[in-house]
Amino acid sequence: MHLAAREFDLIAKYFRRDKASRRDVKLGIGDDGAVLSLSGEVDLVVTTDTMVAGVHFDQRLSPKAIGHKLIAVNLSDLAAMGAEPTWLSLAITLPDINEDWLAEFSAGLLTLADYYHCSLIGGDVTRGPLTLTVTAHGLVPEGRAIQRGGAQPGDRIYVSGTLGDARAALESERGALEIDKKHLEYFTERLHFPSPRVGLGQALRGVATSAIDLSDGLDSDLRHILAASKMGAKIFTEQLPASNALRETMPKEHKRIGLQAFAGDDYELCFTVSEGRRGSLETISKQLGVPVTCIGVITKDPGLHYLYKDEPLQLTSDGFSHFGDTE
Amino acid sequence: MHLAAREFDLIAKYFRRDKASRRDVKLGIGDDGAVLSLSGEVDLVVTTDTMVAGVHFDQRLSPKAIGHKLIAVNLSDLAAMGAEPTWLSLAITLPDINEDWLAEFSAGLLTLADYYHCSLIGGDVTRGPLTLTVTAHGLVPEGRAIQRGGAQPGDRIYVSGTLGDARAALESERGALEIDKKHLEYFTERLHFPSPRVGLGQALRGVATSAIDLSDGLDSDLRHILAASKMGAKIFTEQLPASNALRETMPKEHKRIGLQAFAGDDYELCFTVSEGRRGSLETISKQLGVPVTCIGVITKDPGLHYLYKDEPLQLTSDGFSHFGDTE
Secondary structure, eight states: OOSOHHHHHHHHHHHOOOSOOOTTEEEOTTSSSEEEEOSSSEEEEEEEEEEEBTTTBOTTSOHHHHHHHHHHHHHHHHHHTTOEEEEEEEEEEESSOOHHHHHHHHHHHHHHHHHTTOEEEEEEEEESSOEEEEEEEEEEETTOOOOGGGOOTTOEEEEESOSSHHHHHHHHHTTSSOOOHHHHHHHHHHHHSOOOOHHHHHHTTTTEEEEEEOSSOHHHHHHHHHHHHTOEEEEEGGGOOOOHHHHHHOOOHHHHHHHHHHOOOOOOEEEEEOGGGHHHHHHHHHHHTOOEEEEEEEESSOEEEEEETTEEEOOBTTBOOTTSOOO | OOSOHHHHHHHHHHHOOOSOOOTTEEEOTTSSSEEEEOSSSEEEEEEEEEEEBTTTBOTTSOHHHHHHHHHHHHHHHHHHTTOEEEEEEEEEEESSOOHHHHHHHHHHHHHHHHHTTOEEEEEEEEESSOEEEEEEEEEEETTOOOOGGGOOTTOEEEEESOSSHHHHHHHHHTTSSOOOHHHHHHHHHHHHSOOOOHHHHHHTTTTEEEEEEOSSOHHHHHHHHHHHHTOEEEEEGGGOOOOHHHHHHOOOHHHHHHHHHHOOOOOOEEEEEOGGGHHHHHHHHHHHTOOEEEEEEEESSOEEEEEETTEEEOOBTTBOOTTSOOO
């Protein structure tokens, strides 16, 4: 949800080091979180996410939603690493001290943190343009963090939950999509109060060969897995899981699929599983009550290829046109 | 260097929890850093500092100095806890991508991090008003983190290095103090390239009963030790250590003492040592080549009392007037 890819590369150029870092840094810049050896039975996972008013959220948004989302996006990164969330540091820069705002913001933040038994351990409060940064810490059994680079040819690609709901809410707020009243609350909840897949992430340790959380959108985020794993993928677009609300709101499948593949803010997990572990995954999904859907397969050939019922597609966020339906 | 005390209390009200947090949180909000149990031989120390352009630094300042200071202020917090710095997470919010700026900024940041064998492990880069947040991690042998709350009656109060140089540089930049050319580089270096007392902090484990780093100024920071320890203090103001450059620049002692007691940005350590450990401290100081000066004593009676050659003083940042010299 942050900078464009070209800009990210530019930044990485100045901050990433090729030479050996500390030996206890198992994984540094470039995944959902860093993995640090604690010379014991557990590894520490650390991730940081910033939200800037006017860029990542509307300043008029409910402070409770802002507090919730700030924690959700960070816990989602930990989930993608298979980590159990433990501690949060909060850096808030505020233009002024508004007690009502603070009370609601902290309630949104702490309710979600408490739910996952995750403690706010400190931080910094400064004066300036509204900017919120959380550094979240989690623990994972030694060597068991799920990384982006482990996908193998033939691994199945899965996503949790459904895709596209948050974006539909955003489009509706912008006046670009009409949503039936009966679905409005559902969509708004999906956008402003995302549920990080904390339990699923931990259950995927030893089952998923790679994982990422869907913050920027499937197309963008899956490419990070492919780049880190040096693999390609085929996506069977007719399999992309859609909520009933989204199916009703966007009955034209080619439009809906375009939105689902490029929409961000869902905070679902995208992960790969070897053929042999698909049974384990089904068991996990049932036990947790979290639906997972197979949407594609990892290939040795590079590139991300979209198919619709076995036919290749040129897919954009506006949909695809090979139906003849060009509306 | 952040919010006024009243505002800080307000914030704490919304984010601090009284009820039991996670059992592995040994020390949460309210010290230089949090202390977390790793169920092993070491504890993890985590601290966060934010710098906002136009609030904590002038946007026109050399990016190298900004990068250096961002790391220095965080390492200084770790030093005050007695921790060995290990890993850094960086959240930068940038108004635009300026490659020259980034190259210089990262050089300033990484040079200091490398010096202390501390790895940049990740972070986030976002678009918005220039805001820089670092979360720094350090390790300390189990149970050995130095906290603010351990000062005992009769403990001696020490500071490292000299006080007031950074503020003198700031006053000079504002045109409020004239500095001789031959001292200008020294003062500027002290303001823009502070040296965190990383080695001293670690050596003070088991020797200091409490510690804090001097970011806001002696008066303000020592009061945090007193509040956490539920103690008072007497400060012998004629003992406040001043550099030769400061003595020459501010020959009037009462003016200089006022500045030294209230000046921030020195990033020296202020700590307390029991009578019986003063010998150990002298050895440490000699071995590290870091001067330390005894400036006062902890008292059971509450309050922070300033003395000049055994006479009580009313001290302000402008000095004190009982000399009869009111200039």
